[in-house]
Amino acid sequence: MNSEEEFYDAETDTLSKVLSDFTRSLQSYLVQMCSRKTLPAEMISRNNFSVWSILKKCIGMELSKIAMPVVFNEPLSFLQRISEYMEHTHLIHQACSLSDSIDRMQVVAAFAVSAVASQWERTGKPFNPLLGETFELIREDDGYRLISEQVSHHPPISAFHAQSLKQEFEFHGSIYPKLKFWGKSVEAEPKGTMTLELLKHKEAYTWTNPLCCVHNIILGKLWIEQYGTVEIVNHSTGDKCVLNFKPCGMFGKELHKVEGYIQDKSKKKRRVIYGKWTECMYSVDPKVYETYKKSDKKTGGDLKKPKQVSDEHSCEGEEADEMPEVQETVTVIPGSALLWRITPRPTHSAQMYNFTSFAMTLNELEPSMDRLMAPTDCRLRPDIRAMENGDIETASTEKERLEEKQRAARRERSMDEEDWSTRWFQLGTNPHTGAEDWLYTGGYFDRNYTDCPNIY
Numbered sequence: 001m002n003s004e005e006e007f008y009d010a011e012t013d014t015l016s017k018v019l020s021d022f023t024r025s026l027q028s029y030l031v032q033m034c035s036r037k038t039l040p041a042e043m044i045s046r047n048n049f050s051v052w053s054i055l056k057k058c059i060g061m062e063l064s065k066i067a068m069p070v071v072f073n074e075p076l077s078f079l080q081r082i083s084e085y086m087e088h089t090h091l092i093h094q095a096c097s098l099s100d101s102i103d104r105m106q107v108v109a110a111f112a113v114s115a116v117a118s119q120w121e122r123t124g125k126p127f128n129p130l131l132g133e134t135f136e137l138i139r140e141d142d143g144y145r146l147i148s149e150q151v152s153h154h155p156p157i158s159a160f161h162a163q164s165l166k167q168e169f170e171f172h173g174s175i176y177p178k179l180k181f182w183g184k185s186v187e188a189e190p191k192g193t194m195t196l197e198l199l200k201h202k203e204a205y206t207w208t209n210p211l212c213c214v215h216n217i218i219l220g221k222l223w224i225e226q227y228g229t230v231e232i233v234n235h236s237t238g239d240k241c242v243l244n245f246k247p248c249g250m251f252g253k254e255l256h257k258v259e260g261y262i263q264d265k266s267k268k269k270r271r272v273i274y275g276k277w278t279e280c281m282y283s284v285d286p287k288v289y290e291t292y293k294k295s296d297k298k299t300g301g302d303l304k305k306p307k308q309v310s311d312e313h314s315c316e317g318e319e320a321d322e323m324p325e326v327q328e329t330v331t332v333i334p335g336s337a338l339l340w341r342i343t344p345r346p347t348h349s350a351q352m353y354n355f356t357s358f359a360m361t362l363n364e365l366e367p368s369m370d371r372l373m374a375p376t377d378c379r380l381r382p383d384i385r386a387m388e389n390g391d392i393e394t395a396s397t398e399k400e401r402l403e404e405k406q407r408a409a410r411r412e413r414s415m416d417e418e419d420w421s422t423r424w425f426q427l428g429t430n431p432h433t434g435a436e437d438w439l440y441t442g443g444y445f446d447r448n449y450t451d452c453p454n455i456y
Helices: 003-034 078-088 090-097 101-114 286-295 382-388 392-415
Strands: 073-077 125-127 134-139 144-152 157-164 169-181 185-191 194-198 203-207 211-215 223-234 240-245 257-263 269-276 280-284 337-341 425-429 436-440
Touching (some): 073 078, 073 382, 078 101, 078 125, 078 134, 078 157, 090 101, 090 169, 101 194, 101 203, 101 257, 101 269, 101 280, 157 436, 269 337
Antiparallel strands (some): 134 144, 144 157, 157 169, 169 194, 185 211, 194 203, 211 223, 269 280, 280 337, 425 436
């Protein structure tokens, strides 16, 4: 093939990609146009409720067994919250289309960051899923479908499995969220492994999500930071990406920042990744990055020791943790490539539990949908539906009823010496990490729900 033919092939490939991206964007836009843009009612005020009366005896404790008033919730189940990992699925499609493993890794890294971006300013607690509860999500415009199930109640474990409609990828995991109260803040550790399989490339990536901390639970304005090291491993090539979600630091200079690098199997650094999980992520050549850091005294100086959440803090008699001023712009290093940018939230988001446009659609129940989905789907929960409609009294009453029904069912199983049997997932071994994991057994979308439990 001569150079001219190669040129036209390259031009054709570029045009094809542009058209493909445009088509996907148009499809996504049309779906969004048809989906609801707001919730039935605005966020319920929490001004007349004191969380301190509930949490003052829980300092240093794990909170999964503590019953919280429904007013501190948001009108979504944790299973629906998990599905928000899929908001930026276009990144997975992009990774599938790339021929170079390092290029794929940096896009997968951007996806891992984007998967937690919806937590920004989301200070409401999702409803704890009932044992056996499920949630399905089908997005033909984004080319995937997802099913999740609450597979354990104590400890609370949620399993999910998303698959491409064109057999391009599978994304799955099981999450055991551990919550601890430290006096002025609540720290959430999302224990569990994320696994992304790019089927065409026969690659599997795994990682765990960072820690999340909600400050000023008792006094002051609520604000969120995420911190910790996230290590993404390509089990097929040996490539690895190490991302550092930075604590805000003494003066808030590091708030929301994410920095890291990609190394190949020989441990040579190939790309540097940087940005903010609330805004955007970039990648750049390591040599360019080091040169830039050395030439810029402001970013090259020693950082102050990060301010950590302490288990010795007490709520009583202490001032609120002042939220650092958010610097909205990431300083872009010349020669960097944009990997991902967050989708702007709707203008009325603050009145809608700080939901994204994606989250706004998750509890939408269109006509006839209830006849197609499993009777255990979150959208059929009366307490979440009541809260979404602004009826806090009914939401609280229904939440108590459902929890008591769950306790009664557990007592009955105990008397009959029966174990709970999951419906769509089973406990097994993750083939890539060798660790225990909940794996999808298939069959949900065959629409046979005769054996589903009556949990509502």
